[in-house]
Amino acid sequence: MSRPLLGTSSSEIGIDRDDREPIQSQIARQLRSLVLSGRLKPQTKLPSTRALSEELNVARATVVEAYEQLVSEGYLETRSGSGTRVAAELPETLLTSSPKERAREPSRATGRREPARPFRSGLVDWENFPHDDWGRLLGRFWRNPPVTLLEHNDPFGWLPLREAIARHLYEWRGIDCAAEQVIVTAGGLDAFDLIGRSILKPGDEVWFEEPGYPTARRIFSLGGVTAIPVPVDAEGMVVTRGCDRAPGARAAFVTPARQYPTGVTMPLARRLELLDWAADADAIVIEDDYDSEYRYVGKPLPALMSLDKRARVIYTGTFSKVFSPIVRLGYIVVPLALVKRFREERLSHGAPPSLMAQPALAEFMGSGAFAIHIRRMRRIYAARRRALIEALKQAEGKLFTVDASPAGLMLLLRLPAGVSDEAMVEKLAAKGIEAQSLSSHYAGRKREQGLLLSFAGFSEDDLQQAAAKLIGVLT
Template sequence: MNKTKSTDSLPALDRSKRTPLSRQVYERFRAAIEQGTLRPGDRVASARSLASELGVARGTVEAAYGQLAGEGYFSSRGQAGTVVSPSLPQHRPTRREPRRAGTTTAPTDTLTPAAAPLPLQLGIPALDAFPRKLWARLANRRIRATGAADMFYGDPAGHPPLREAIAAYLLVSRGVACHPSQVFVTGGYRASLSLASRTLLKKGDRVWTEEPGFPPTQDVLHAAGHRAVRVPVDDEGMVVARGQRKAAKARMAIVTPSHQAPLGVSMTLARRLQLLAWASQANAWIVEDDYDGEYRYAGPPLPALKSLDGHDRVLYAGSFSKVLHPGLSLGYLVVPESLRARFQETAQTWSNGCPQITQAITADFMREGHFSRHLKKMRLLYARRRAMLVAALQKAFGDAVHIDLQSGGMHLIARFDGRPETDAELARRAQEEGLQCQPLSERSGAGVRSQGLLMGFTNVASAAQAQQLAATLRAALG
């Protein structure tokens, strides 16, 4: 059944006009149809309910509906109600009314519907492999069991069963021991970082970030008025000694130790201990962004940096965007016990929390064992898909391409060192052919920049598709 469309966004009735109210109702619906706000097949409110909403006589609305039906805009379906005529075209040209002095025109931009991910796009899990039927069953069960309490605001810190499930998962899988009250459910990584910065930083504070790094980290810090200090990354991870020379008294460091974004290297134990020692001595905080630490193809996932934290200086940030799908808009932040009350206060002030139903479904998915099975399946699948894309690129380019293969992650780096063009130019050519490659150089600040193309492989569904993508890239680069 089509959902009844609200009239909230339509122009209000003006009783000071000489235009009859029935004519105004008629005009507002016709305009909504022609502008695309109401579409063919959309159900409209009954004459009785709309009359009550507008504060007019029922006969006024019935007269307008009758005229709209007579002109082919509306279609009556008896007891099923009234709908916008399905025979109308999906996109009708908007009538141009003469512009009157002192009036402004309505915006003509239309909302852009969500699009499917483009080939080789970064950071998108295998959407074709997500267990939609299982998720739908869990969602239906939750919806059927919805009670009055479920329709009220939940805890801004997160749905308790989900916080418990996350804490249990982190202890077993990532070696992070925490109480559920230390877990704060957020709208994703950006929201987690914003929560941390609001609670722990002041405007103008300096923060170590990786160079090259993850662009959203810079965006969030800049918007909050903090000063990002770019610290280079080598084969062992963030070069802590360089950070100490550049800003020894920084208040925070943000790192991706399990699988550095975007180089893919893992921070060595020596560097991890060095970073923890600096944070303890400087009374600074570390945000560990474990964005895809679950995906390691050589041996088990590495323990989290947080598992080595003996002085409670590490905040652990995780997300369901990479392990389930980004449409959930769910992440979490594990904070030291000493900070729990402060973070609770910040969450209470700045957030109403994430949708309770989404959190409840995710909690069921985890507690019933589906989450761990899904991760195991994805690790095997991604290893195969990465191998297919690597083989296809090597076949298409031969010795002209060098591919960085790290032990984990969801993307690879293809380097074309013998070419005169920059990676930004190569990426532009690839994007013109519909391939969402990204230049590595844009992940760095000013100065010497590494060159290469970042390619996501998680949605490469077959060897044939991998070969087709590689051939398209070969033709694009010339």
């Protein structure tokens, strides 16, 4: 059993009650300094908020706020049943073993700790995250929460956040919905589970893209539904093949804006075909729109839900890609006719996500800062995408072909016949590169071979160096 490092926290953290700096800020600042100096190593367990508050003779809420601030910045992480620890992967901050080394080598790049191995999926840029603005919002609502927040009991989430999400979807995705149709979730897994429990029953057949999102397939299957793999072509899910395989399916799970993992965009004609099938079959289309805000080439098509005039689409989104995975918030938009059913299901079986970040996120979105952040990151990600494509050009056509989707945060390298992507993943891992295999996203036996390379969490220089190393391994 790991012992908290700060067993004598009074000697590690000093509180100056005469200082104008708030006590929670003093605690957060000193803990941050201990992490950056290397005194607190990654995965070090911290004292509980109760224990540290008693040792420092401060209110427990003060320590909670300090911890939450550092969690939002990426320095700490919380795990159910194991308390609070220093994050395993820290923000891209200068980490040195001692102040002396930091003074002696201020410009050495080796002093930087990368968030992960190149091409790891699920990462976003952390260096350009608006840490200060976000931290101030969290701190303000934590210190002085409105009475309506303290009395909140709406299972669909904080109403101002749902209103902000509805406005965002109208402006960015063309979806005209009311706040009453929006459900705040604790991310994709929570959304899929709630949708499955609300509209499906054991034995129902559901179409899933092939290849597709394994996590969604797994979550829905846990509810007892039968997953039907439906092939994907250059225009997304092939509706006619779905009709051949399971004409009585109750739902279809699709990623039309950027099919995961191939990156293809479903054109208007295929979208209308899918909607016509859903209406004729009395089925539901579940639209997972996970990172459509990041489109670099051409004008994005409106969301599938914006085309739906017959209330056949349930829309899901997440803040993990466009804001931060640490926030752990997402949303569902349901047709008005299904609002009552979802509300009853949420009340009886599902706990809504924590309110901690919801008011802050609502204000961040309402102020326009969220849209500014997306536009800024889109420029940064576009540059990283171009750098990676350029670095891979020397081997394209010889070792692989590059499927450069006009949107999203990753590229697909298709491998030639006879080359195992799983074997390549293992070889790359031995060289410090973390790629995903395309074949692992298939449910059936027929599997194309390829490598998925995520670029969002890495600098242009890092991506170019990793691309050169990847080419060396494949040669």
